[in-house]
Amino acid sequence: MVFKESETVELKSVVVDDIKKEIIAFANCEGGKLYIGVQDDGTVIGLDDPDGAALQVSNMVRDAIKPDLTMFLHYETLNEDGKQIIAVDIQQGTERPYYIAKKGLRPEGVYVRQGYSSVPATNTAIRRMIKETDGDHFEDMRSLNQELTFEAAKKQFAKKDLPLGEAQMKTLGIMTHDGVYTNLGLLLSDQCVHTIKVAAFEGTTQSQFKDRKEFSGSLFQQMDEVYDYIDFRNQIHSSFQKLYRIDQRDYPETAVREALLNLLIHREYSYRASSFVSLYADRIEFTSIGGLLSGVTLNDVMMGISVCRNVKLANIFYRLELIEAYGTGMRKIREAYAETEKKPDIETSENAFKIILPNLNVQTETKKTVVNKPAEEDQEEMILSLAKKQGTFTRKDVQEELGISQSTSGRLLKKMIGNGQIIQEGKGRNTHYRISE
Known part of the structure; x- marks a missing residue:
């Protein structure tokens, strides 16, 4: 047999520590063969103790390489020109990337085959292998x-x-x-790379900051610290009914708790962007990355239907009694406001989910707005008038024209589409509407 190094063949004269790099590289790529007892130039020098050499390699693979690669290796003793050598057949593993246990899932621990050499993998290659073998979850x-x-x-x-x-x-x-x-x-873990950014503003817009802070660490640490931050600012106001004093916090504690848990459990962690909690004079907004899962509508969410994005994370929070069951959070938030005139709101987009909790102790012009708000028929006429004036329009145009929320405008547009008054064109951010012909 003629021995020559290639992309799938590596020659070693004796067992050395670097052999594990070659084995890892073959397992991370298309597989290959390692011959021990053969010099780089293909000269067969043989081994005095081939069985001992095979055992040494086997122990090295078992103890120094992760995940377990032993089932993907096959050892064979060959007789070449009266000399014994070891042939190690390495198959491509199914749990790539394989790496040196002491080095971890970093370039210095993960190797791939490049030409006739085994070289450190890039971070991009490591992520790609993880995605290929672990899936997208x-x-x-x-x-x-x-x-x-x-x-x-x-x-x-x-x-x-x-x-x-x-x-x-x-x-x-x-x-x-x-x-x-x-x-x-x-x-x-305490090394969690995802954070929550919290900001408190003067008034009802973002024109002036009062305070801002970023919370990091384990999701459990973020949960406790963000809740304490909000709770400190969740003031108690007193009113009197005859001789009795009634104390009421700005925001129901249950609603704050459930909105924060929703922010932690249901966000899309594939993105590194932070979640946001914004405190205004009249409301708190909890904004998490990741819109509704495919096939789930806002009405489904409001009805208590829940398709969990992070099932195992939710299961841990359930075991710790931080949540009762999937889909109960929104119901609890609504119930917390059930005896009040103000109601929580939800806004969604393709990439974000926002829960808005109104401040119960702020006297605003909301009542006047509600009283004077046009009837639904008049709102439809206003939308048709807008369409005639502009030709096409967006949901944001409707919100600004009528002074209504995103969810209300969405419901109204959906009804008008169903009635054949308008049609929808485009998708996602390019969605717009026009009058039916």
Whole structure:
């Protein structure tokens, strides 16, 4: 047999530590063969103890490479010119990327085959391999950062007398069965890269800041710190009915809690953009990244129908009794305002979801606006008039023209489309409307 190095063949005269890089590179690419006992130029020098060499490689693979690669390797002793060599057949693994355990899922730990050499993989290549083997579901994908700690999470679990050891982490999906942390683990770890930005404004617009802060760390830490930040500013106002004093906070605590939990559990963590909490004089807005899941409408959400984006994260919050069940949050928010004249609102887009909680203690012109708001028939006439004037129009045009919310304008436009008064053209941000011909 003629031995020559190629993209799928590597020659080694003896077992050296660098062999694991070659094995990892083959497993991360198209597979390959490693011959031990053969020099780089193809000269066969043989091995004195081929069985011992095979065992040495096998132990190296088992102890130094993650995830487990042993089932993708086949060892064979060959006799070449009266000399014994080891042939290691490495197949492409199904849990790529494979990496040196001590180095982690970083370029210095992950290798790929490039020409006749094994070289460090780029971060882009590492992410691509993770996506190819783990799928698109963010929670289950392996975290690029494997140096994670869970102090905040352990404190949260301890409040409910629940352990959070390796066995529990594997059961919950924080860690794979091979001991590799997932993105779910990253979210709950103290090293979580996703943050919540909170800003308090003077008045009802963003023209002037009162205060701003960014909260980081484990989602549990963010949950507690953001709630405390809001709670500190959730003032109590008193009124009197005859001889009795009635205390009322600006925002129902239940509504604040449920809106914050919704922000944490249902956001799209595939994006690195922060979530936002904005405090105005007359309202709080909770804005999370990621619109409604495909097939789910705003009416579905208001009815309590929930299709969870982060199922395992929601399950952990459920186990910790932070949520009762899927789909109950919006109902609780509405119930918190049930005995008041003001109502919470929801706005959605393709990439964002916003919950708006009105301040119960602010006296605004809202009542006058509601009393003088045109009847629905008059609103339709105003929309038709707008269409005649502009030719085409957007939902935002309707909101500004009629002074109504995004959800109300959406409902009104949907009704007019159903009645054949107008037609919709375009999709997403390019959506616009015109009068039916």
